[in-house]
Amino acid sequence: MMSLQQRNSKKLIALILACLLIGSTFAAAETVVIEVGGGGPENLKFVPQEVTANKGDTILWNFKGGNHNVFESSGKHSCEMKENPAFQSLTNPPTGNFTLEITAEKDTITYMCSVGSHCSAGMWGVIYVGGTEPPTFVKPTPSNKANKDNDNNASENEMNNTGKVAGIVIGSIFGFAMISAIGFLLVKRCRSKQRTVPTAEGIKRVVDNTDQATKDTHKAKLENV
CATH class of the missing domain: 2.60.40.420 (Cupredoxins -  blue copper proteins)
Structure with a gap:
C-alpha cells in the first residue's frame, strides 16, 4: 500500500511537469x-x-x-x-x-x-x-536585418574614409603649392635687392673711374694747347 509521503511526491512531480509544459507552451x-x-x-x-x-x-x-x-x-x-x-x-x-x-x-x-x-x-x-x-x-529575421544594417554601415564608413583620404591629399597638394609660391616670391625678392642695392666697393670703383676720366680729359686739353 502506497504511503502518504509517496502519494505527495507523485503529486508534486506531476505538478512540476504540468508547470514545465505550460511554461514551455507560453514561452x-x-x-x-x-x-x-x-x-x-x-x-x-x-x-x-x-x-x-x-x-x-x-x-x-x-x-x-x-x-x-x-x-x-x-x-x-x-x-x-x-x-x-x-x-x-x-x-x-x-x-x-x-x-x-x-x-x-x-x-x-x-x-x-x-x-x-x-x-x-x-x-x-x-x-x-x-x-x-x-x-x-x-523569413524576415532580426539577424538578416542586423546584417543589412552592418553592410550599410560598412559602406557608409568606406565612403567616409575615402572622402577623408581625398581631403587629406587635396589639402596636402594645396599646402605644398602655397609654400612653393611663397618661397619663389621670397627668393625673387632677395635677388632683386641684391641687384639694385649698391655696395661700398662699387661706389669707390665708380668714383675712381670718374676721377680718372676727368684727369684724362684735362691732360688732353693741355696737350692740345
Whole structure:
C-alpha cells in the first residue's frame, strides 16, 4: 500500500511537469506584428506582406493610418472576400489593433483590405502556419536585418574614409603649392635687392673711374694747347 509521503511526491512531480509544459507552451508562443497602411496612396500595404507563425502564436495588425481593415480572402493574391470568413476587423478599429490567435497546426491564411480598390493596389497578405511557406520564401529575421544594417554601415564608413583620404591629399597638394609660391616670391625678392642695392666697393670703383676720366680729359686739353 502506497504511503502518504509517496502519494505527495507523485503529486508534486506531476505538478512540476504540468508547470514545465505550460511554461514551455507560453514561452514558445510569439506575437507577430504586421503594420497596416500609414495614410496616403503609397502606403496601401501590409508590412511584412508575408509572415510565418505556429500554433499558439498571435497575429497583431497595427493600424498606422488611413481607412483600412483586415478581411479573410479566398486565396493567395486574391482580392475576393471569403464567404464565411473566420476573421475580419472593423475599418480603423478604435484600439488601433486587431489580433488573431493561430489555432491550426498547419495552414495558409490569406487576407486583404476590403476598402475600395486597396487590395488591387497591393494590400493583401499571407500567413504561413506550421512550415507551409514555399521554398522561395525568406523569413524576415532580426539577424538578416542586423546584417543589412552592418553592410550599410560598412559602406557608409568606406565612403567616409575615402572622402577623408581625398581631403587629406587635396589639402596636402594645396599646402605644398602655397609654400612653393611663397618661397619663389621670397627668393625673387632677395635677388632683386641684391641687384639694385649698391655696395661700398662699387661706389669707390665708380668714383675712381670718374676721377680718372676727368684727369684724362684735362691732360688732353693741355696737350692740345
